Amino acid sequence: MPSEKKEEQYLKEREEFFKMLPKLNRRQFLKVAMASAAVALAKNQFPPHSFQLVEAVEAKQGGTEVKFRFAYISDTHLYERKLNERFVRAALKAVQDVNALDPQPDFVLFGGDLAQLGQAEELKLGKEILSELKPKVYMMVGEHDWYLDLGEKWIELFGKPYYSFDHKGVHFIVLNSVLVDDYWTEAKMSPMDRMKFMAQLDNPNGRPFTVGRGYGDVGKKQFEWLKQDLAKVSRDTPIVVFSHSPLYKYYKPWNFWTDDAEEVQALLRPFRNVTVIHGHTHQPVFHRIGNINFYGMLSTAWPWPYAPTGLPKLTIKMNRADPFDQFDGTGDGTVEVLANGKANKIYNLWSREPMKVTARYLESGGREEVPPLPIDPSF
Amino acid sequence: MKKTFILLAVFLVSAFFNTTNDLSAIESEGDKKTEKKVITACDGETQVVLNDVAKDEVMSREKAQEVAAMLMATYQQQKKYQSTKFTRRDSLIWDRELKAMIEEGYKWFHDPSLGTNGISCDMCHPDAVDTHPETYPKFQIQLKRIALLRDMINWCIENPMEGKPLKEDDPRMKAMEAYIIWARAKQDPRPEGKILNPGKR
Numbered sequence: 001m002p003s004e005k006k007e008e009q010y011l012k013e014r015e016e017f018f019k020m021l022p023k024l025n026r027r028q029f030l031k032v033a034m035a036s037a038a039v040a041l042a043k044n045q046f047p048p049h050s051f052q053l054v055e056a057v058e059a060k061q062g063g064t065e066v067k068f069r070f071a072y073i074s075d076t077h078l079y080e081r082k083l084n085e086r087f088v089r090a091a092l093k094a095v096q097d098v099n100a101l102d103p104q105p106d107f108v109l110f111g112g113d114l115a116q117l118g119q120a121e122e123l124k125l126g127k128e129i130l131s132e133l134k135p136k137v138y139m140m141v142g143e144h145d146w147y148l149d150l151g152e153k154w155i156e157l158f159g160k161p162y163y164s165f166d167h168k169g170v171h172f173i174v175l176n177s178v179l180v181d182d183y184w185t186e187a188k189m190s191p192m193d194r195m196k197f198m199a200q201l202d203n204p205n206g207r208p209f210t211v212g213r214g215y216g217d218v219g220k221k222q223f224e225w226l227k228q229d230l231a232k233v234s235r236d237t238p239i240v241v242f243s244h245s246p247l248y249k250y251y252k253p254w255n256f257w258t259d260d261a262e263e264v265q266a267l268l269r270p271f272r273n274v275t276v277i278h279g280h281t282h283q284p285v286f287h288r289i290g291n292i293n294f295y296g297m298l299s300t301a302w303p304w305p306y307a308p309t310g311l312p313k314l315t316i317k318m319n320r321a322d323p324f325d326q327f328d329g330t331g332d333g334t335v336e337v338l339a340n341g342k343a344n345k346i347y348n349l350w351s352r353e354p355m356k357v358t359a360r361y362l363e364s365g366g367r368e369e370v371p372p373l374p375i376d377p378s379f
Numbered sequence: 380m381k382k383t384f385i386l387l388a389v390f391l392v393s394a395f396f397n398t399t400n401d402l403s404a405i406e407s408e409g410d411k412k413t414e415k416k417v418i419t420a421c422d423g424e425t426q427v428v429l430n431d432v433a434k435d436e437v438m439s440r441e442k443a444q445e446v447a448a449m450l451m452a453t454y455q456q457q458k459k460y461q462s463t464k465f466t467r468r469d470s471l472i473w474d475r476e477l478k479a480m481i482e483e484g485y486k487w488f489h490d491p492s493l494g495t496n497g498i499s500c501d502m503c504h505p506d507a508v509d510t511h512p513e514t515y516p517k518f519q520i521q522l523k524r525i526a527l528l529r530d531m532i533n534w535c536i537e538n539p540m541e542g543k544p545l546k547e548d549d550p551r552m553k554a555m556e557a558y559i560i561w562a563r564a565k566q567d568p569r570p571e572g573k574i575l576n577p578g579k580r
Binding site: 320 | 497508538539
């Protein structure tokens with residue numbers, strides 16, 4: 001039978017492929033990796049990015065072995081349990097995912113928007129769900145957690161809204177990047193009006209996020225703190241910044257935006273390896289500006305569509321999510337911090353193949369280690 | 380273009396068969412021997428008086444076509460002065476009504492009370508994006524049948540929003556359709572988005 005012959009030939013190719021792997025230099029390696037991906041694709045065996053073995057070989061070169069991993073869960077947008085079960089189920093799914101990771105990640109970063117309307121019951125429910133995580137959890141605040149009481153309850157439950165910590169030689173910074181001008185005092189808004197105004201993504205009167213500005217002196221204080229915190233860190237120390245909003249300008253009408261992004265980027269410019277991980281955009285989105293790699297996190301609650309304009313050039317768009325599948329386009333993920341100080345991001349999309357976006361992909365201007373294009377049809 | 384053609388065809392037909400009408404009373408009063416042919420258009424008002432055709436004469440096809448063209452020209456000339464003039468007041472009413480309908484739709488699109496779990500349409504569709512109203516009716520793969528935009532609105536109300544579907548002629552449904560179509564036409568940066576022109580005659 002010709003199909004048997006094909007099968008035989010394929011197995012032979014595979015054997016040859018694995019035999020030659022250890023002998024390759026980087027250039028040859030890429031060639032083979034691509035050829036093998038093509039073989040795999042042509043045989044309809046498995047998607048090319050499931051070729052994990054290839055990475056194990058590559059990892060021996062140039063400090064690109066994984067030093068440690070951390071996981072993230074973001075944008076759970078919880079209502080009270082009696083009102084909305086589906087977002088609770090989604091958050092619990094992420095917790096189960098993380099607890100099932102083997103090896104376990106060193107810690108979990110929560111990316112903000114734990115609650116939908118900043119209410120005490122929502123935040124407490126979130127804390128209860130996240131307390132089931134086995135690894136240590138670091139918390140970040142989102143605008144949905146903040147604008148009912150300007151952070152009062154959140155701070156009571158989780159502590160400081162901005163801080164830094166060191167882990168295995170990497171300096172981590174968590175920011176409160178959702179500070180905006182006071183739009184509520186003059187308009188005499190109730191706390192819930194203020195919250196709903198902020199919670200509406202397509203609010204035509206919405207105010208842009210900042211790190212170092214905003215109402216009162218809360219932003220100014222944070223920016224001063226950030227300057228002083230970075231002053232203590234050597235230029236060679238890898239830096240990972242967590243912000244809820246993207247620390248760049250993507251699409252202002254939906255507040256996929258940080259108004260003083262350039263000022264924050266300027267503070268990060270002197271450092272050799274800088275990675276920014278942000279929430280808020282609910283989609284695979286990645287970007288590089290100067291020396292900074294940016295990766296957006298997935299939401300567990302729902303995926304945002306890509307904005308009509310302004311999408312960063314290096315982003316590979318996920319196909320439009322299937323509205324009939326609650327979990328399509330949502331998920332959680334992990335970040336690999338490499339020995340050379342770079343960070344790769346893995347999007348664990350719940351209804352799709354996982355998507356790995358490497359620092360090398362971003363730093364080569366999209367020429368190397370290109371993540372596979374989505375193969376799922378659009379709806 | 381098509382409309383003009385049909386109108387022309389109607390004129391042609393009337394030019395052939397209208398030969399016995401006697402609406403030409405005034406014209407024919409002066410000289411009964413050389414009664415002129417008068418052709419009336421199907422609106423019953425527009426007329427042309429033919430000096431070179433006798434009342435009972437059957438015109439050639441070419442002549443009839445020429446007459447039809449004259450009728451059309453006369454009709455259009457008259458229409459310029461007689462037909463409805465849109466006043467500033469009219470435009471203000473239209474604009475206000477359209478705006479009110481769209482605003483009503485915007486309100487419901489952002490209102491979780493259509494469902495039961497706090498979710499509103501805008502949470503997945505900011506500025507009504509990814510609703511692609513111009514593609515309906517279409518075969519909806521997941522439903523395995525042809526769906527209209529309103530079927531999908533109701534699907535979202537019933538499923539992600541866990542609410543009760545609206546009746547097809549529910550004013551909230553109509554308003555949301557108006558908002559979605561308007562948003563699509565206004566905000567879609569792609570050229571094919573421009574085929575929608577809501578609010579314009």
